[in-house]
Amino acid sequence: MNKNIITIMKKEFARFFGDARMVVTALILPGLMIYVVYSFMGVAMKDMFMPSDDHTPVLNAVNFPQSIAKIAPQYGFEVNAVTDTDEIRTQIGNKETDILIVFPEKFDESVESYDTKLSSVKPPNIEIYYNSVNPDSSEAYGLAVSMLDEYEASLSNKFDINRDVVSDLATNEDVMAFSIASLLPFLLTMLMFTGCMSLAPESIAGEKERGTIATILVTPIKRSELAIGKMLSLGVLAFLCGLSSVIGTFVSLPKMMMLDESGIDMNIYGAVDYVLIALIVLSTILMIIAVISIISAFSKTIKEAGTSVTPLMIVVMVVGISSMFGGGAATEITYYLIPLYNSVQAMSGVFSFNYSMTNVLVAIISNVVYACAGGFILTRMFNSEKVIFSR
Amino acid sequence: MPEILRVEGLKKTFTLSAKQQKLEKTRSKTKVAVNDLSFTVNEGEIFGLLGPNGAGKTTTLRMLATLIRPDSGDAFLDGFSVKTQPYEVRKLIGFLTSELKLEEFFTPNYLFDFFANLHNVGRAAREARKAELFATFGIAEFAEVKVANLSTGMKQKVSLALAIIHDPKIIIFDEPTNGLDVLTAKTVTDFLLEQKASGKTIVVSTHIFSLVEKICDRAGIIIDGTMAVCDTLSALTADKSLEDKFFDIYSESVGDEQ
Numbered sequence: 001m002n003k004n005i006i007t008i009m010k011k012e013f014a015r016f017f018g019d020a021r022m023v024v025t026a027l028i029l030p031g032l033m034i035y036v037v038y039s040f041m042g043v044a045m046k047d048m049f050m051p052s053d054d055h056t057p058v059l060n061a062v063n064f065p066q067s068i069a070k071i072a073p074q075y076g077f078e079v080n081a082v083t084d085t086d087e088i089r090t091q092i093g094n095k096e097t098d099i100l101i102v103f104p105e106k107f108d109e110s111v112e113s114y115d116t117k118l119s120s121v122k123p124p125n126i127e128i129y130y131n132s133v134n135p136d137s138s139e140a141y142g143l144a145v146s147m148l149d150e151y152e153a154s155l156s157n158k159f160d161i162n163r164d165v166v167s168d169l170a171t172n173e174d175v176m177a178f179s180i181a182s183l184l185p186f187l188l189t190m191l192m193f194t195g196c197m198s199l200a201p202e203s204i205a206g207e208k209e210r211g212t213i214a215t216i217l218v219t220p221i222k223r224s225e226l227a228i229g230k231m232l233s234l235g236v237l238a239f240l241c242g243l244s245s246v247i248g249t250f251v252s253l254p255k256m257m258m259l260d261e262s263g264i265d266m267n268i269y270g271a272v273d274y275v276l277i278a279l280i281v282l283s284t285i286l287m288i289i290a291v292i293s294i295i296s297a298f299s300k301t302i303k304e305a306g307t308s309v310t311p312l313m314i315v316v317m318v319v320g321i322s323s324m325f326g327g328g329a330a331t332e333i334t335y336y337l338i339p340l341y342n343s344v345q346a347m348s349g350v351f352s353f354n355y356s357m358t359n360v361l362v363a364i365i366s367n368v369v370y371a372c373a374g375g376f377i378l379t380r381m382f383n384s385e386k387v388i389f390s391r
Numbered sequence: 392m393p394e395i396l397r398v399e400g401l402k403k404t405f406t407l408s409a410k411q412q413k414l415e416k417t418r419s420k421t422k423v424a425v426n427d428l429s430f431t432v433n434e435g436e437i438f439g440l441l442g443p444n445g446a447g448k449t450t451t452l453r454m455l456a457t458l459i460r461p462d463s464g465d466a467f468l469d470g471f472s473v474k475t476q477p478y479e480v481r482k483l484i485g486f487l488t489s490e491l492k493l494e495e496f497f498t499p500n501y502l503f504d505f506f507a508n509l510h511n512v513g514r515a516a517r518e519a520r521k522a523e524l525f526a527t528f529g530i531a532e533f534a535e536v537k538v539a540n541l542s543t544g545m546k547q548k549v550s551l552a553l554a555i556i557h558d559p560k561i562i563i564f565d566e567p568t569n570g571l572d573v574l575t576a577k578t579v580t581d582f583l584l585e586q587k588a589s590g591k592t593i594v595v596s597t598h599i600f601s602l603v604e605k606i607c608d609r610a611g612i613i614i615d616g617t618m619a620v621c622d623t624l625s626a627l628t629a630d631k632s633l634e635d636k637f638f639d640i641y642s643e644s645v646g647d648e649q
Contacts, residue, residue: 007508015496211492215553218456218491219509220481385459 004221008229009236012203016237026198026241030191031248038248042255048135057140060088060100065107068151075147077140092131098140102127111155173268174353181352185344186320187249188242188281193316195241196288199234201305204296214388223382227293227375234289239282269351276350276360283367284343290374297381316340323348336362339370395592396432396455396561400464401425403450403616424450426616427464432594432609437587439603440596441637442613448596449488451613452565455594456486468561482510485554488565495539499530499549502538503556510557517556524552528578544575551582562586564595568602580606600633612637614644 016022059077061068062085072079082088082100091097103126104110110124126148130141170178207213216226292309299305323344336342342363349355381387403425407415415422425447432438440448453459455466457477465472471479493502500521507517525531528548533541538549555562567583568576583593583606597603603610604624610633611621619640620627627636 003511004509007505011505014501015494019496207494210494211490212494214458215491215493216509217458218481218484218486219506220478220511221509222478385453389459 002225002228004225005229005232008216008221008226009233012230012233012237015203016199026195026237027244030194030241031244031246034245034248035252038252039255042252055136057136057143058098059140059144060097061103062101063103063105063107064101065103067108067111068103068148071147071151075143077143077147089129092129092134092137095131095134095137098130098134098137099144100129101144102129116156176268177352181348182324184351185323185347188246188347189284189316189320189340189344191242191245191249192238192281192285193288193313195238195245196234196285196292197306197309197313198241199237200289200292201296201299201302201309203230203234204293205299205305206302208297208299208388209301213382217382217388224375224379226382227378231286231289231293231371231375231378234293235282235286238285238289242281242285273350273353277347279364280343280346280350280360280367283364283371284340286371287339287343287367287374290371290378293378294374294381297378297387319344331356331359333359333362336360337366339367342366392433392435394431395434396438396466396468396594398428398430398451398455398464398466401428401451401454401461401466402463403447403454403459404462423616425454425461428613428616428618429464430611430618430621432592434592435587435590436608437583437593437595437606439607439610440594440613441598441600441603441610441633442596443598443641446613447616448598448613449565450616452486452488452563452594452596455480455563456484457481458486482557483560485557485559485562486565487550487554487563487567489569490565491550493538493546493549493553496537498535498537499525499541499552500534502549502553506553507556512557520556520558524555528552528582544571544578547571547575548578551579555586560592562591562593564593566597567595568597568599600637604628604633612640614641617644619644 016026056078057076058080059072060080060082062082064079064081069079080097085100085102088097088100092100104124107124107126114123116123128141128144131137204213207216217223291312292305295308295312296305299308319340322341330336330345335345336359346355346360346363350360402423404421404423407417407420407422411422412418412420428447428451430438440451442448450459454461454473455468457473457480461474465474467473468480468483471483473480497505503521503524504517507520512520525534528551530545530548530552533545538546541549562583564583567579571579580602583595587593587606595602595607607624609621609623610627612619624633627633631639
């Protein structure tokens with residue numbers, strides 16, 4: 001590689017890694033923060049929504065019929081026959097007990113004699129009381145409803161659905177890939193963008209603001225070398241920042257999604273998939289760096305650059321979310337020419353094992369082409385006295 | 392002495408924003424900063440561009456340093472055109488101005504290596520040059536201190552050293568002693584005289600008459616972007632002091648306009 005490009009890149013790296021504050025805020029903190037926040041959210045949500053594992057659901061029943069008494073233990077219920085419904089209802093409100101089921105008197109006989117076609121009165125009614133805020137109570141309620149539904153179905157069993165058959169033909173891998181494909185492209189896009197956003201304004205608008213870029217421009221360096229050196233070094237640094245966030249995300253995602261210890265098994269993807277993802281990510285970062293660099297070069301100060309880039313952030317978020325909706329990755333090749341959208345779709349495709357190699361390559365190549373075009377524009381801007389000396 | 396720098400009909404016009412138009416009290420959307428400026432500088436001399444604020448001195452020097460492009464006209468430094476061969480011109484010159492800042496985060500030592508690389512100075516030559524320049528300017532003792540923590544005088548010394556890493560034939564210096572205390576200013580003028588002694592050609596711009604009288608061999612007085620007079624210092628100061636001479640020329644040229 002050209003000597004001047006390497007000199008510029010080395011300086012950018014020395015600037016970044018020599019500054020403890022920058023390394024901490026741009027490189028270490030994002031990953032760490034994501035890990036802490038996601039883990040905390042996961043644990044908190046588990047507390048809030050998940051019933052405790054070792055809890056035996058307590059079923060308080062009035063007029064508890066024989067038929068149900070036979071099947072209740074199969075569902076793990078501990079049954080209490082009660083008469084004072086008001087007191088139990090208060091206890092449920094206070095989260096002291098789980099549910100109360102009030103059966104009509106002579107439930108079994110009424111059910112026996114009720115004919116769905118001929119009876120003119122309404123069928124016997126069961127009242128179930130629970131507390132939706134108490135996860136244990138909610139779970140017991142769900143359990144009771146399905147127990148009663150199944151009992152009702154068994155009374156007039158004419159046919160079954162999916163008896164002794166695993167009907168969902170999606171493999172575990174497919175299920176995993178589906179959830180990864182809907183979430184990760186968005187996360188990766190956001191992380192790439194924020195990585196670039198924390199670096200490029202400082203390096204380009206900052207040098208302009210401090211008057212140090214003109215010092216470089218009076219040396220015999222080609223403007224293109226300066227532009228390429230800046231973009232490549234920023235690309236590498238943004239990749240590292242993104243990587244930190246990705247690691248933080250991967251380590252904490254199982255907790256966030258309330259999965260068990262096995263977590264997300266990324267072994268479902270092969271080497272080719274990872275290489276494609278890496279290429280998509282790298283080409284996208286270069287493209288984003290080019291755009292933010294140009295915006296930064298137009299800006300007079302770091303602050304102005306940050307303000308100008310913010311609206312772009314909203315666009316990036318909207319495009320990133322596109323992977324969460326719609327039926328998987330787009331198939332028309334023209335979609336893969338749209339910057340950013342192409343990366344999101346390509347990543348979504350690779351993660352869900354459902355992609356055309358041509359489309360992914362088109363996305364990667366078009367990103368590189370856009371980055372080169374950006375480099376060309378940046379070179380022109382470094383040549384422009386209006387840009388360099390604008391106050 | 393042979394001529395090393397030739398400026399031919401240099402012209403530069405800036406477009407004014409609405410705000411600037413108000414400040415300048417003009418309705419014209421453009422301002423001619425440098426208007427058909429021509430002069431020559433001989434090898435081995437110190438040439439001074441003298442003029443009031445806003446006369447176009449800085450713009451002229453920036454064009455010579457290839458930082459901005461002339462609208463018309465051209466300048467040739469050792470035969471290379473600033474318009475068509477800016478890359479060659481930059482190899483030839485050391486450009487110094489208070490507007491070119493050093494990155495505060497780095498140490499003089501690091502910056503020296505960085506700029507030496509950009510100037511294509513090899514490793515061995517770089518170390519020899521570093522030892523020499525750091526000794527000359529007394530930089531060695533703060534070579535590993537970040538620029539941010541240096542005093543104005545120290546920064547100026549570092550800037551001087553960095554500008555001549557590549558041993559340029561021509562040194563272009565915008566307002567060399569502005570804002571410096573007498574001690575630092577002396578460092579700078581001593582530096583310029585030493586460079587002249589070692590055969591370099593130097594172009595400085597200033598509005599300080601005493602500086603021109605002290606160091607310049609020849610000088611040109613710029614008023615409103617045009618060269619009012621350009622001659623050797625002895626000719627300029629033959630009958631009266633440079634300052635009085637300047638006031639004569641100034642009232643003459645401004646009188647012409649009004």
